[in-house]
Amino acid sequence: MSSLLELARLFARPLLIAILLSIPTIILIALGILWLVENEHSETMLLSLAIFSLIIWWIVKLPNNVAQPPVLDRGSSLDQRARGQIRRLADESALKPPRDLSGFIRLAERIFDETSRIFHPTTRVSALEFTIPEVLLATHDISDRVRARLLAELPASDVVTLRQVKELYDLFSRNGWVLPLVVLGTRIFRLVANPLAALVEEFRGVVRDKAVSAISNAALETTTRIFVQEVGEIAVDLYAGRYRHKREVVVKQLNENAFSSEALIPIRVLVAGQVNCGKSSLTNALLRVVKSPVSELPSTGPQREFRIDLRSQFDIVICDSVGLSSDSTTKSKESLITNAIQSDLIIWIAKATQPSRSLDLETLRAIRAHFNANPGLRQPPMILVLSHIDQLSPASEWAPPYDLNDAGRRKSVNIKDAIQVVSKTLEFCDPAIPMSLQRSTLYNVAALVDAIEISADDARAIALDRALRASKLSVGRIVGQVLRGAGTLVEKSMPRTNN
């Protein structure tokens, strides 16, 4: 009753407004009926009423063709037996609930032990023999399910969870990455070292606010029962091999995500070359809009990065680097080398009308040497672009397309020759892509996009490789990914717990 009153108080104002608004409509209905009756149209009204009733009745009676969700097969005989065993174990341990964490660990061990004996009577499969992703999934499920049930059945525990989540976010915001990384990092290592202990540790996180020994007896009984039932459920799934399927689904989803437009790791394309060779113009040509400022004077600003979705097939971050210059004070060469090492695809632009290429060659050699010296690293594919072909002799002529095999046209011959010379000088195997990048004479962008498309698989492999390497080098990276996963899972589980 009290809750009804509360509801009424809460909705009094909107309810009043709704009633007031509907009064004219209701009056109108009454007046309309009165008018119909007075004008002897009552038969028409009754007829239409009958027809509409029939239609409604027919719709209601129509057989429901929507497929019923298939009933989950929970009932192989082995499962039944295992569940019975677990129920008995739950009753048994609820009478003597463990008083400390090691007790819970022993309990978990027993659950896994008994379940495995039911599923594999001859060979004993220990929990340690499962792959880490399976155990990770199982752990996550346990904490999720135990938490959800505790929230539903133990009113005090939702405070704990909320605070826990809040703590995580607080730590995150206060200390940047450091602290939650440490917390999550140790969690992962613990998992690898001893999955069962990790399960319990997860469980402890749920109730850690109250020391296990301090929980009231009744609460502890419930907690233990829930713990055994939920851990047992997981153990059944794990030994029945269901996690393997679940894992495959997850891995598949991850892979699908990796190649969709929302891939976690986009390909990083570096646009490099001497000052004023046309880097910004090329970037703009790929972006199809002017985003990078183009100037005939060397730009001194920092490099710019743009994200594009090229032919809506791959996600690319284009990095318009600072031009190479012989002015050693700008350190352009060094920064370009560092930049190139962190890229997945390099577009190297050589100006057709710039025969001075020692700077390009020195830088390219340094980049190649870096990858030769580190055989574990993969050199990103490089695409050579020959820009400013419109200024090749005869410079006053520009009438593309040019057939490069047309020996009769001086421009064609020069373009073809320049491609060979530049590719050879800069030690590229593939011929350069001839391009003109000025807006008024833009030419051959499609060929470049094709070339990017061809190298995209390699580049993507390198992007993943780079990400993996980064994660191997720093715990932070893995943990970051886990945290991101944890974040989504927290979000997912929150509404459920509110029900």
Add this chain to the structure above:
Amino acid sequence: MFQRFTLKVSNIVDKLRSLGREEHAEDMVPFPTPKRLGVPTIWLLGKTGSGKTAIIKSLTGNLEAVIGSGYQPTTREATVYDLPKSNPKIRFIDTRGLGEADYDHSKDLRWHEQEADVIMLVMRVSDLDQADVIAAVDAVRSRKPIPLIIVQTCLHECYEDNKSHPIGYPFLGDDKDLRNPALPRKLRSSIGYQRQQFDGIKGASPIFVAVDLCEDYKPTDYGRDALVNALLGLLVEHAQPAERASALGSRLRHLWPFKSQNSARRQEARRAKKRADLTSTLREMFFSEAGEKP
């Protein structure tokens, strides 16, 4: 006696030179005729593809000068062009371009600076990365203060949509060029940027000349006259080839304590006459040779 002494000195100098040459011999392309003629020598220097050989071809009318196509280095070793060929009055040294892949220029620079009376620094107006070249010239001029002409070439690469030279060669070689509305905006800003790079350079301030010798644009010797005039002005001002031949003699004359006002005036007049002679011979030479150009 003095003559004998002079001879000895020149012998020693020659020997020293040849020693130096041997030292370099294994590292560098042998320089064809390294011996000084006593005529003014112009050293063309610049990045590869900047148009050094094209300038020589235009100035000397020498058909043997091979001009590149613009996308790869052409002049792989230094070449000497004398004008006129028999009884030379002026000499051009065309050098290998800087910044060519796999070419270390430092030794060649040291070699050429001994010969040069004027450096003609050539740069494409669209190529704004000249830091290396400027550093090289700076190093040379800190050792020997050689007068400097900067030739900005390939103007057409900075033309906007109008594909023809600005009418009537409106370049003055000073800051007025940067505000001249007759020049395309892109050209002005590039010219200005390049000239600005020489603001703090050591020694006498350089002379700037803009030329375009590309054969696709008419006239094909756009700016040649301005270049010749700048060169002649510099030569007449700095180089006094006749006096250099008896350098020791003039030095001794300076030691002579009794100098009359008259003799000084006479000397000045003599010098002025020599300058005028040189100017007229060179001018005649350049402009007649130009006529023979194909």
